[in-house]
Amino acid sequence: MSQSNLFVLMIIIHLSFSQSVRGKECVCDLENGDPPFPKNELTKVETTALQCIETITSEKMTDLDRLVLGLQQRIKQVEENVIVLEKENDRNLYGAVTLRIIELEIAEIQDLLHKLNSTTRNYRHLSVQTAAQLEDMKITMVELVKFDKMQVVKKYRESHKKNLEQCKKELKATAAPPTVSSGRCGLGRMVSVAGPRIYSLTVYSTSYTYGAWGRDANPAPGGENKYWLVVLSSSNVYGHFIRQYSTLSTLLLGIGPTDTYISSSNPTTNTIQGPNMVMYGNALYYNCYNTYSVCQFNMTTRSVSTVALPQDTGYNNKFPFAHLGATYTFTDMDFTTDESGVYVIYATTSNFGNVIISKVETINPPVLNQTWSTSLYKRTVTNTFMVCGVLYATRYLDKETEEIFYSYDTKTKEERYDLRIHIKKMQTNIEFLNYDPRDHLLYVYSDAFILTYELIFQ
Template identity: 80%
Template sequence: MSQSNIFIFLILIPLTFPQSAKGKDCVCDLKNSDPVFPMNKLKKVETNALQCTGTITSEKMTELDRLVLGLQQRIKQLEDNVVMLEKEDNRNIYGAVSLRIIELEIAEIQDLVDKLNRTTKNYQHLSLQTAAQLEDMKDTMVELEKFDNMLVIKKDRDNQRIKRELEQCKEEIKATAPPPTVPPARCGLGRLVSVAGPRTYSLTVYSTSYPYGAWGRDAKPAPGDENKYWLVVLSSSNVYGHFVRQYGTLSTLLLGIGPTDTYISSSNPTTNTIQGSNMVMYGNMLYYNCYYAYSVCQFNMATRAVSTVALPKDAGYNNKFPFAHLGTTYSYTDMDFATDEFGVYVIYATTSNFGNVIISKVETSNPPALNQTWSTSLHKRTVTNTFMVCGVLYATRYVDKDTEEIFYSYDTKTNEERYDLKMNIKKMQTNIEFLNYDPRDHLLYVYSDAYILTYELIFQ
């Protein structure tokens, strides 16, 4: 064995060289001076990590979000109702009714506060327990890292940091232009930048019986009807509806108190029946897809008279061009109706435009008429919903069961199309069957798997 080889072995591994009695043979004893790796500590860290993952779930956090949102909405509505009660004559019977509604709301608020307190205490205990476990795991991992003689963990950390910085650099380079800017002269809101909420989240009086439906406020109410809310459920096969239910305030809708039903027809389905879940209320008129026809129906809530206007003969109807995504289609949503600061629109598709979205302005005369029309390159079956704001059409698509994304816009003033919008809507249920913008309060009204919700649009 050469002298240089002996020198190398002495550097890497401590060796001893006992000589044989005759001095002819060289025997090497290999001794590892490093301590034994504590495998039991690593297994303990893995077990604690799995327990933490199983204890803290998105469902539990969502429960807390729902309670807080519900409490905020109830308090706001209570304030509105108290102001209304102060204006009423105490000798009027309606004052007693309003007082009873306020009592019910206070009881509901107290119930929500109690639930929130219980949930918060549970989360505080869970947070303390989890923090202690995390601190223990951190100390153990620091101890185990001492066995990393080759600095693999440190190098991996450095690599991950460099990757993150590189990705951030790429995003900054590829940063897209902002969504279309709406000139202030048109409605003064600026550009849409995000969606906040939900602000309202509740089941209707029907509970989960009717997953398809629509609700909202009249975008152009008659004097005295400014606080009214309307609700339509598709009570026949999730396709047809034949009456409109109205409530005096949001709180009475949420509590199911004192509704007024106005019937379009005596049963489903028949002439003038509502087909599909897309409809809007404007000027005390309900606009919707007429039963089994490529026509817009205008239902007068006061006289119960129905007037119609036909779309082009090649327009999709009766489930030909519904909203859809890869997982499902939203049945009989060939026509979508929208309101904004400028009036009423119908959104549909035609075979001559290859199934792409068409926007037509609806003149709210009696009978109604179609006015200016715009053709887009957006295929209707790639969309889950549309709405209008200040003459700009926005389209949404399904991302997953928790997220809907506003990804597209079409400006009817400039004819500019955008496919690169990235504004997420946080869903509370899997599907959104109805979505519309109210120009009076700048909220999106949503009907989602039997739940009614509102979201706030944020403008820059």
């Protein structure tokens, strides 16, 4: 039932009765003592309200919030770089380079401010227009309320006010949860990270500090127990083969591996660049060598298919993961898996170096699907992973602790920077991190060691 119909039903028409006797029949004459209900005015209010809803959307408000958050994070990054510059005592050897970087960052801040000012001016005009419409609606509704003879609207308002006050009390009594809910997968809210559950060197010992490992998130029949391992054997940047083991035990012991080569040489066209990669549907997804493209390597046919990201996508160390103490080289693109498939995480100059999420359709050749832009500056992040459509980002706290500090929900487009979920590290750096939806574990490659951590959900 529509609100207009409900409103009409709540109106009690004031009637006066007069009786007369005509022969043996009693006849009642009904006279309406109230003026007719102005239905056209109510329809006009409904139409105006719908126009306001269409004009002021949550997406527009999210865009404004995203610009503000991005500006805050960028200013914070500049402040940190200035502190580093002030501490440098290299007799101006590298000071000029650092100063130039700060100049570029300030220019990007100015671009953000220009965009924010332009958006704010547009919203200010929209606010004035909407305020006038709301005032007209208010005057009309005051007149319409006079037809409410039983004071139903007044009682409803009083009840609604009580509920609002009660809600405020509950909010004050109960602190907001620390993470974005992942309830649509049935997991509940992520509250902590336990472990490590596994902590071991690979068969390569400490020879290769950059690499990746894990399981196929969507394995072919018969491949459910397999584990894969890739080490970047050329300058800690490039790789050209995937090593597979039949079980976790054989991987830890280094027994009976099967090597599948993308190319006989390294590096070359369509070989692996950077440590961020995932296995899904018997195919490896990774950053193609020396391009801004996604590579899909079919493990059975040994064929490579590609799909290009936007032309202004950072690659070759333009927007890598980093922190003040180090840069994780050639990590411009990060590939993640969750319950719904494969995503690629990257940054573009048009989005001011902030993180972008794109869903990868795992057909052959792969196709980019829905894309989300965030306010998270990529160079302030050390890694990302996805759980139930929610992106989580980590940062370096110290040699013993990594922190999950950020989340972006692709369903609600809600961003949060206030997560404080700690990961206990065994080595200083985490070069690779990915979530496996089959066992709810984080698979980590950390300075030549392989580890797993368990995600704890409430």
